[in-house]
Amino acid sequence: MTASGQFPSASMPDPAALRLSVAPMMDWTDTHCRVFHRLLAPHARLYTEMVHANAVIHGDRSRLLAMDPVEHPVALQLGGSEPALLAQAAAIGAAHGFDEINLNCGCPSDRVQAGRFGACLMREPALVADSVAAMIAALADAPHAVPVTVKCRLGVDDDHDYGRFRGFVDTVADAGCRIFVVHARNAWLKGLSPKENREVPPLRYDWAWRLKRERPALRVIVNGGIAAAAEARAHLDHADGAMLGRAAYHDPYLLHSLDRAWFDGAEPLPRVDLLRALRPYAEAQLARGVALKHITRHVLGLFNNRPGGRRFRQILSERAHRPGADWRVVEEALAAAAGPRRAAA
Incomplete structure (x- = not known):
């Protein structure tokens, strides 16, 4: 100094x-x-x-x-x-x-x-x-x-x-x-x-x-x-x-x-939209041989303290590690988190 x-x-x-x-x-x-x-x-x-x-x-x-x-x-x-x-x-x-x-x-x-x-x-x-x-x-x-x-x-x-x-x-x-x-x-x-x-x-x-x-x-x-x-x-x-x-x-x-x-200075975007924005990257990694679980383990908390959050985590935790798991698993988890009305919040 x-x-x-x-x-x-x-x-x-x-x-x-x-x-x-x-x-x-x-x-x-x-x-x-x-x-x-x-x-x-x-x-x-x-x-x-x-x-x-x-x-x-x-x-x-x-x-x-x-x-x-x-x-x-x-x-x-x-x-x-x-x-x-x-x-x-x-x-x-x-x-x-x-x-x-x-x-x-x-x-x-x-x-x-x-x-x-x-x-x-x-x-x-x-x-x-x-x-x-x-x-x-x-x-x-x-x-x-x-x-x-x-x-x-x-x-x-x-x-x-x-x-x-x-x-x-x-x-x-x-x-x-x-x-x-x-x-x-x-x-x-x-x-x-x-x-x-x-x-x-x-x-x-x-x-x-x-x-x-x-x-x-x-x-x-x-x-x-x-x-x-x-x-x-x-x-x-x-x-x-x-x-x-x-x-x-x-x-x-x-x-x-x-x-x-x-x-x-803007309102947050919907969780569903944020996760779907990850899809191109995830699919490119899957094409390179990266297992889905290596990507989805980082998104488990996205619906933390939200209705459907527990089911969202459960689906990804149980299915993302399976051979051949692809983005459809993420969509299933999102559907569970969004519920019947597919709420975007």
Whole structure:
């Protein structure tokens, strides 16, 4: 940070592009999920599942970095702690067309800890800064501007010092990172499962909001526990954006409703129409040999808390995995959800 309190200049996306986003979620936000979410939310920023840098470099990129052109803007989230490898993986990601490279500093799983990355990096700000600087340098010649961003927690275990959290951000920002996605909880590295780490540590949104007040030159997106439209909207009064996690997956119509309200000022579209818009993509994937279940597992929550929603999920869960299952299964599920009047809502 300079003496004036500002960080060195760096390219920044339009602030509106960060207002709404969907969190990277392991085993969930694959390319099929992201295509569906893009239909629901044309303006939201989407994220891949976390991919380790070594996997990007040595693994099956056609699978790990699968992306449909309709997904843009979409960010590749990387895991790792070796600056040189992260830089190489970031360059590969940019070459594949990703619009952002995000470094995971928040995952608390045992596997991630064993590899010295994820949330445990909160205790190594200098290493994170070195990694960010290496990735930024590797992307300097990318054909399009690709920001390097960080998704982090407030701290780990019993770290309850706001100054330490802000110090982490300042160190990383001095390396060139301008966008921080803050999961507003601590991560407990021992004694809690990944699921419990998403629910047990208390939420402290005020830390993320304070960070934005004190570091206005940074973009701060708030993540964690956001499950309703009013909750998401409240963050826009204090930060640059709200990132939905499991709420976007289990209740995807919420994601659609927020996108319509925040960007178009329009009423949400009917659920039936939204799902039918997925048909061309689904049928193209079926023609390539992709099983229907790999696509429909991401739409099960579309009729969440609606009459017929349970039957909708049941039909897709029971029939989409069968050999030869095609779009007719989806139509059967939609008919069950819509009921005799085929209500569009």
